[in-house]
């Protein structure tokens with residue numbers, strides 16, 4: 001298995017950020033010169049043709065596609081190099097941590113391989129042994145965004161295949177035995193019970209540990225076992241529950257004999273009861289919007305806390321209490337900002353469209369990605385739904401693969417709801433009655449459907465006569481619905497690509513929603529226009545998918561205000 005020693009809450013540790021300009025070399029022939037055959041460091045490669053000191057640079061974090069014109073469509077190998085000095089305390093351990101590298105990474109320090117990772121949207125870290133550190137260190141990373149049919153996602157996606165070191169790179173200095181991971185959440189069935197674990201990493205694994213929540217006068221004490229793990233389940237009282245209108249975060253201190261970690265954690269329960277979704281025991285309607293991880297202030301991958309603030313403030317302005325962060329785990333900052341702002345979150349694995357469901361390799365990649373996603377984010381109150389897929393066909397191989405993923409995800413965290421963006425049963429559906437009976441619905445807590453009637457099929461008024469036959473007594477939500485419009489292009493409401501058509505689509509969609517008594521939410525597609533490989537229509541799309549309520553230049557379209565006003569009414573009625 002890939003490394004399973006992921007350090008959590010890494011931004012609150014003793015870190016050195018390696019962001020900035022890194023040298024890079026494209027390796028179009030994927031020759032891997034110097035790193036497989038003769039282990040000659042890249043610098044010593046043929047100095048006239050191929051060496052870092054004279055090469056160009058890229059900003060890290062950042063995708064390469066939007067930093068260099070000639071890398072816009074590049075699917076391939078890029079070698080990055082960063083030189084750094086580090087004065088390490090000999091009584092400490094040093095790790096290198098990557099927020100994400102899309103899609104495969106190989107990490108070398110001073111010409112020695114530290115480790116490899118597969119998966120473009122979850123973090124990983126490797127320990128740096130003292131023996132490897134030098135006066136000046138050469139960190140070399142191979143980033144490989146070549147798409148694979150048995151990859152996760154597979155070869156075809158609905159978003160740009162941004163390659164590179166797309167998130168933070170941090171040196172993390174830790175004590176010889178440190179607190180690598182911990183889980184502190186409310187028990188899913190009991191708002192007066194707190195449960196979780198503390199996991200140490202190092203030699204001295206049997207230690208006294210404590211979880212302190214000063215504001216609740218609560219200290220949970222215990223002793224880790226020989227594997228360095230302490231599990232707890234304790235009564236707790238007087239909790240000020242985290243809620244979208246009261247995003248209360250408690251200072252939580254995890255203490256061992258050799259390490260201390262501080263975090264801010266919200267306590268809430270999320271459950272379903274029949275067709276209702278209950279937040280802290282009260283029914284809630286999810287007033288949502290879907291969001292891709294795209295920089296709202298420029299182009300390419302978003303990765304910073306500032307990007308997250310802009311994206312979630314736009315959702316707040318839309319009167320949302322919920323965001324579907326599609327179609328893959330986003331960077332860690334956005335979940336922490338959602339915790340602080342009081343925004344509910346759907347987090348998703350990129351099991352998107354046609355995955356190679358028979359492939360054991362694909363399953364292992366997905367399983368590891370789910371482990372990294374849940375390990376990183378399991379203490380975030382804002383996340384209420386883990387989604388295991390988007391628009392995948394209902395057949396045996398897929399059902400076996402995804403029920404396995406659901407079991408694996410629940411085994412790591414049983415406090416959150418599980419869902420997936422499903423499709424109607426086209427064979428059983430008629431023009432007027434749309435049947436939803438996807439096999440996966442049996443294993444999902446929420447039935448979520450992507451629908452585009454009035455955009456991909458017919459005109460918006462087609463929705464007047466549509467009825468939904470949801471064959472599960474579970475909460476139902478539209479995980480996608482939307483229509484394209486070029487911002488600033490106006491005409492009549494039946495002219496495609498005008499803001500007027502998009503507005504008409506949303507008015508009809510809202511009326512349809514109001515006719516579905518079991519509907520408990522929607523997350524229309526999508527907050528912002530974004531780069532997508534299929535959307536080439538010149539002068540209208542120009543590589544951008546135009547279903548955003550806001551253009552890629554940050555300009556709102558008419559439909560933004562239609563949805564915003566609808567959500568304002570829903571908030572007042574809370575239904």
Ligand code: GCU
Nearest residue numbers: 158390391450480525545547
């Ligand atoms: C699918 C897919 C989205 C895509 C959308 C669309 O529903 O989930 O990623 O952008 O279709 O057609 O716009």
